[in-house]
Amino acid sequence: MNFNHLDGIVPFDLVTKIFELMEQRNFPKNQLLHEQGAVCKEIFLIQEGLARTFFYKDGKDITVHLASEGEVITAVDSIISLKKSRYHVELLEDSTVFSISYKTLQELLSQHPEYEKYVRLVLERMYTEGADRIEEFLFFSAKERYENLVRTRPQIIQRVNLGHIASYLGMTQETLSRIRKSI
Template identity: 35%
Template sequence: MMHEVKNFFDYLAQYISLDDQTFENAIDFLKVEAICKGEYLVHEGQICSKIAYINEGLFRIYYLKEGNEINTCFCKENTITSSFNSFINQVPSNEYIQALENSMVVTLSAGHLEKLTRESATWQTVRRLLTENECLRLSDRASSLSFESALVKYKNLLKYQPEIIQRVSIQHIASYIGVSRETLSRIRSQIRE
């Protein structure tokens, strides 16, 4: 088994106990893919056909609003990324998923997950947990976007996702926390003093 796949199973095992059968059911469906910096996992208009476990690397999810890119999520190694709405409902995605670093992912197609879900209670649970995690993330994001000053939002990011600040450019972070890049720049210089 490739070590990327092993890492994926280890990741899942955090949430649920995976027996040998569960492993075997899935292993033929998994694909290890390299995605270079700047390349896309999902394009707008495409139906998101797979979920991706990130073994190594970093992605951003963004959509376009009046020509501007709005980042909604940064996904780093040892997490799962997908254009959630598109994947679940198999409708065209309104967002892009782009690699910010050279990355290595393990993908599982919607069809294969569907099949696994039908055949195995464990995979059914895996799918549910993925969804529930997504909910919690979205709920945190919604609450951090409302009623926080730009300063507080940035400090929260520093506190809870310091790695992101190291690895992602300021302009991307600005749109993630919902302020202009100039404002974020000023906040940073203010904090430095």
């Protein structure tokens, strides 16, 4: 298994320790891993399958984040702040996920502060990825954003329905359908 967010950063013994603390579970497609309005306590690592965070804005369903094998997903607006989350976290396929509570992770770090460094490095990487996504919106048209996604995450295109991809890219489904036809 390849955990994009950890690979090349986190030493094997920490990966092992974290995995010992994680629970492996199977869920069917459409299962909610977390619901809007609740405080999110868990971080999910996708072993097999696909998940998204989304919420409703003016009745429209908007996908905020997509995670596939080896990627991490949680309600970022809640897990750290402990505020009620605006997001749902939903599986888009039958999936196998590992989960760990943020509290457990923090306890691990208290007991083994030598691991803090690696969490920092993972966060640095996540922050950089977020900065890149902001740039997408600053510099690229709807069509360019789609082309960039096709290039960087082709597996997403195959497996996620058009409506979710469109809202993830900040456009309507109709626009994405037309963009796709025009290429």
